[in-house]
Amino acid sequence: MLTRACIRTMAMLALFASAAAAWAGTDGDDRWQGGLRAQHFQDRAIVVSKDVIALEAPYRAEDAAIVPLRIRAGFEQSEQRYIKTVTLLIDNNPEPLVGRFHFTPRSGRADLALRVRVNAYSPVRVIAETSDGRLYMDESYVKASGGCSAPIGTDLEAAMRRLGRMKFRVDGPDLEQPLQTQLGVSHPNITGMQMDQLTRMYTPAHYVTRVKVSYEGEVVFRAETDISVSENPNFRFFFIPGREGELLAEVTDNRGKTYSERFRVPTAN
Amino acid sequence: MNRVVDYVLPAAAMVSCLLLSGAARAGAAAPDCVDAPVTAVADGVYVRQGRHAVVFEGSGIANIGFVVGRRCVAVIDTGGSAREGAELLCAVRKLTTLPICYVINTHVHPDHLLGNSAFRKTGAAFVGHRNLPRDLSLLGQTYLQRASAAQGRVLGPDYLVPPDRLVEDGLLLELGGRTLLLQAYDRAHTTSDVTILDDATDTLWSGDLVFLEHVPVLAGSVNGWLRALEALETLSAARVVPGHGPADGPWPDSAAGTRRYLALLRQEIRQWLRDGGDLWDAQRRLGISERDSWEMFDRYHQRNIANAFAELEWE
Ligand SMILES: [Zn+2]
Numbered sequence: 151m152l153t154r155a156c157i158r159t160m161a162m163l164a165l166f167a168s169a170a171a172a173w174a175g176t177d178g179d180d181r182w183q184g185g186l187r188a189q190h191f192q193d194r195a196i197v198v199s200k201d202v203i204a205l206e207a208p209y210r211a212e213d214a215a216i217v218p219l220r221i222r223a224g225f226e227q228s229e230q231r232y233i234k235t236v237t238l239l240i241d242n243n244p245e246p247l248v249g250r251f252h253f254t255p256r257s258g259r260a261d262l263a264l265r266v267r268v269n270a271y272s273p274v275r276v277i278a279e280t281s282d283g284r285l286y287m288d289e290s291y292v293k294a295s296g297g298c299s300a301p302i303g304t305d306l307e308a309a310m311r312r313l314g315r316m317k318f319r320v321d322g323p324d325l326e327q328p329l330q331t332q333l334g335v336s337h338p339n340i341t342g343m344q345m346d347q348l349t350r351m352y353t354p355a356h357y358v359t360r361v362k363v364s365y366e367g368e369v370v371f372r373a374e375t376d377i378s379v380s381e382n383p384n385f386r387f388f389f390i391p392g393r394e395g396e397l398l399a400e401v402t403d404n405r406g407k408t409y410s411e412r413f414r415v416p417t418a419n
Numbered sequence: 420m421n422r423v424v425d426y427v428l429p430a431a432a433m434v435s436c437l438l439l440s441g442a443a444r445a446g447a448a449a450p451d452c453v454d455a456p457v458t459a460v461a462d463g464v465y466v467r468q469g470r471h472a473v474v475f476e477g478s479g480i481a482n483i484g485f486v487v488g489r490r491c492v493a494v495i496d497t498g499g500s501a502r503e504g505a506e507l508l509c510a511v512r513k514l515t516t517l518p519i520c521y522v523i524n525t526h527v528h529p530d531h532l533l534g535n536s537a538f539r540k541t542g543a544a545f546v547g548h549r550n551l552p553r554d555l556s557l558l559g560q561t562y563l564q565r566a567s568a569a570q571g572r573v574l575g576p577d578y579l580v581p582p583d584r585l586v587e588d589g590l591l592l593e594l595g596g597r598t599l600l601l602q603a604y605d606r607a608h609t610t611s612d613v614t615i616l617d618d619a620t621d622t623l624w625s626g627d628l629v630f631l632e633h634v635p636v637l638a639g640s641v642n643g644w645l646r647a648l649e650a651l652e653t654l655s656a657a658r659v660v661p662g663h664g665p666a667d668g669p670w671p672d673s674a675a676g677t678r679r680y681l682a683l684l685r686q687e688i689r690q691w692l693r694d695g696g697d698l699w700d701a702q703r704r705l706g707i708s709e710r711d712s713w714e715m716f717d718r719y720h721q722r723n724i725a726n727a728f729a730e731l732e733w734e
Contacts, residue, residue, distance in 0.1 A: 206699070212473070212718060216725040218699040263697055265725075295565065312733065319695050332695070336733055344557055382733060386697060 181241040182273065190237060190247070194285055196277065200224070202286035203236065203260075203278035214268040214294030216380045221276050223260040226328075227253060233260035235279045240292075240378055242272035244343055249375035256370050256390055258328025263386035266378050267341070268294035309338045309381070314409030316399055323416055328388035331371075333363060335384070335401050335409070341377040358383050360402040365415070366395040391415050452509035455483075455498075458666050460658060461620035463487040463597070465514070466666035467498075467507060469530070471633045471714050475569045479503060480530040482660055484624075485511055486617050488594025491520035494543065495615055495624050495660075497534030500570065501578065504534025508541070519543040521592055523601065524582060525626025525662065526609045527554040528638070529562045535580035546592070547582030548603045548611035555581050555611075586613050604628070606640040607647040608662075616656060623656040623670055628677070631664025634713035635677045637723040640730055641685050648678050680709050684723060688731050698728050 187196075206220040223233055232255050238248040253260040260278070268274070275289040315336040322329045335358060342355025355377060363371040370389035397413040457465040466484035474480060483496040485507070492511055497504040511519060522538045524547040525531055532555075535545060548554075559579045567574045584590075590601040597619035604612040608627040615624040627636065628647055637644065656670040687705040702721040710716050 208702075208721065210718075212722045216698070216729055218697070218702065218725070220699055263699065265698060295561075321695060332697070334732065380729075382729060384698075384732075 179241075179273065181246065182239075182275070186239065186241060186246055190239070191277065191285060196285040196287045198287050198289075200288050202280065203233065203276055203288050205274065205276045205288045205290050207274050207290040207292050209291070209293060211268060211292060211294035214292070216265050217268050217292065217294060218263065218265050219274065221262040223278070226259055227255045227257050229255050230281075232257070232281045233278045234281055236260060236262060237277045237279075238264075238266075239275045239277070240266065240268055240272050241275070242270045243267070243378050244269060244341075245376050245378060247376050248378040249373050251387075252369075252372040253387075254370065256365075256368065256392075257388055258390045259388045261386075261388055263384075265380040265384055267380055268292050268378075269343075270295060306338060309336065312336045313338075314401070314407070316401065316409065316411035318397060318399065318411065318413035320397070320413065320415055320417055325391040325393060325416065328390050329415070330386065330388055331363075331397070332384065332386045333361070333371075333399055334382060335361075335399075336382055337401070337403065339377070339379055339381045339383060343377070355404060357404055358401055359404050360400075361385065362400045363387075363389075364398050364400075365389060365391060366393075370397075452512065453506055454509035454513050455479075455503070455506040457484060457507075457510045457514075460660060460667040461617075461622045464617060464620055464622050464660075465510070466660055467510065468666040469663055471663065473715070473718050474499065474528070474530045475565045481528075481627075481662055482664070482666060483507055483531065483534070484660065484666075485519075486594065486597070486599065486622075487511075487515050487517065488597045490593070490595025491518045493521040493523060493592060493594055493599055493615075494519055494538060495523050496525050496531040496626070497522060497538060499530040499533050500566065501534060501536045504537030507534060508537050520594065521546050521584075521599075522580075523547070523592075523599075523613065523615060524551060524611075525613050525615070525624065527551055527558055527611045528609060528627065529558075529566065531626070531662070533562065533566055533578070536578050539580060544584045545580055545582045546584045546586065546590070546601070546613075548613050549585045549587050551585070551611040552581045554609065555579060604643070604647045604650075606643040608635075608637070608644055609639045612639070612647065614651065616654065621655070621657040622667070623651075623654065623659045625651065625659050625661055625674075627662035629659055629661040629674050630677050630713075631661045631668055631673055632714050633663035634709075634716045634719050635680050635723070636719050637681070637684075637726045641681055641727040642730065642734070645678065645681050645685065648674055648681075652678075676712065680706070680713070683709060684727050685731065688724065688727050692728075692732055698725060701728055 201224045204222045211217045233253050236251045239246045271293050273289050274292050277287045317334040319332040320329050337358050340356040344353045357377050358375050361373040371387045399411045402408045455467040457467045460466050464486050469481045470479050472480050483498050485494045519541045522543045522545045563574050586601045586603040592599040600616040602614050652671045652674050658667045659670045659673045660667050684706050691701050702724045
């Protein structure tokens with residue numbers, strides 16, 4: 151006797167047939183050369199070098215929903231020459247673009263640390279555009295798995311209760327120097343790829359799309375981000391305050407909600 | 420939020436469907452099957468000891484086994500593939516002709532549960548944590564893809580067998596002459612951990628709430644896991660069958676290593692967060708004093724730090 155559930159089971163079987171094939175990530179530069187490069191940088195020249203921008207990534211990451219990355223600039227930001235934009239791509243992720251991160255001379259250093267999801271073995275690449283319009287790239291290979299379809303890591307109900315809460319941390323008392331600044335955002339950053347295997351329903355995507363940090367009205371760090379950023383996005387960057395003042399973070403998600411947080415510099419303690 | 424209901428109903432429907440179709444085809448098990456090597460750690464308590472390896476890179480990883488009552492048998496975890504499950508079933512068949520009443524899953528992890536499908540035709544009820552249907556459905560896609568890649572064939576969703584009997588909090592299962600006491604935990608090693616105490620021999624099956632030799636793997640909550648261990652350690656038992664490590668160990672001494680590792684991780688990460696340290700450095704510097712105490716440390720420790728870090732930075 152075929153119940154409705156049985157029929158659905160069989161339908162699921164048929165639907166599944168293609169899924170396993172999608173698992174094996176491609177090695178090397180297939181995705182990059184096969185369209186990713188053209189999509190993001192057309193036919194512009196890209197210099198491969200660690201001198202301008204360097205990426206540090208772990209070689210291996212188990213259950214890679216939270217993989218820390220570090221990006222280091224090869225020179226200090228100045229009015230004469232600075233890194234304008236850093237583009238971060240994970241070739242084999244469902245959406246390869248992790249984010250675009252914008253810096254100014256006020257950043258002091260275009261260094262960045264963040265945590266990402268890596269869904270399969272993949273090249274991770276960072277491309278810097280300098281103020282003279284040139285492009286420089288560094289890349290690293292990460293052996294990781296399942297980061298985007300991994301279930302929501304921390305308690306989703308607890309995460310939703312503190313949705314949009316933010317934490318600033320600013321290190322160092324010297325207002326004339328680049329200060330290391332951490333911004334943590336409580337947000338589940340749901341990828342929309344977490345599928346219920348039985349209902350074949352996806353948990354709807356809910357993730358941070360824009361981050362803007364300004365100091366006394368001037369933007370010091372700005373980013374457009376996508377689903378490959380880990381839950382509770384955390385960005386570490388630098389800026390030169392120059393004087394006492396207030397940081398303002400404005401974070402927007404794909405549902406159009408904006409959250410904000412203010413922070414006095416220098417810190418009281 | 421009432422999501423659980425949404426997950427449980429289709430899960431139950433699918434299982435009953437599978438059981439019905441399975442029952443029609445059920446017959447005697449092959450007498451000359453390949454059996455898993457099991458050892459009796461107590462009267463009627465059999466364990467197939469696992470070998471340490473990274474999930475999907477090796478096979479036969481977790482400790483799995485079964486308990487034989489006068490009326491029927493309860494299987495506790497089924498291994499990482501249908502073949503492992505079939506070998507465990509064969510081991511049961513070589514020891515007894517009693518029916519298998521229950522297949523209990525200690526949690527969602529694939530090295531413990533992907534052998535379930537081998538037991539579908541036995542008519543056993545599949546028993547697991549109230550969260551197991553949800554967790555299995557969320558993780559199932561990834562598990563099937565990785566298992567398919569590992570086995571070199573496409574595995575369909577019927578390879579996953581979710582529970583049809585849920586442990587809400589505590590649950591008693593009668594095997595005839597012995598009773599199993601099942602206890603469900605909140606977010607600990609995973610979000611679907613169950614322990615089983617056999618009252619006839621005072622044998623505790625801890626699932627992955629207790630690791631021996633193999634470094635503990637954190638996929639739930641470091642706070643919750645330490646709370647679960649605290650509760651568990653008050654329980655009097657003669658021995659524990661850990662999720663990984665030797666087939667059995669003394670109780671409660673065997674819990675000490677897991678507790679020490681988790682407590683150290685939590686303490687060092689909390690301090691690290693107070694000092695403003697980042698995850699990258701934390702992964703390379705914290706908990707290193709534990710390195711020589713555990714196997715598989717280099718494959719799982721950094722990920723444990725990442726998971727604990729994510730939890731503790733917003734606590
Ligand atoms: Zn486990």
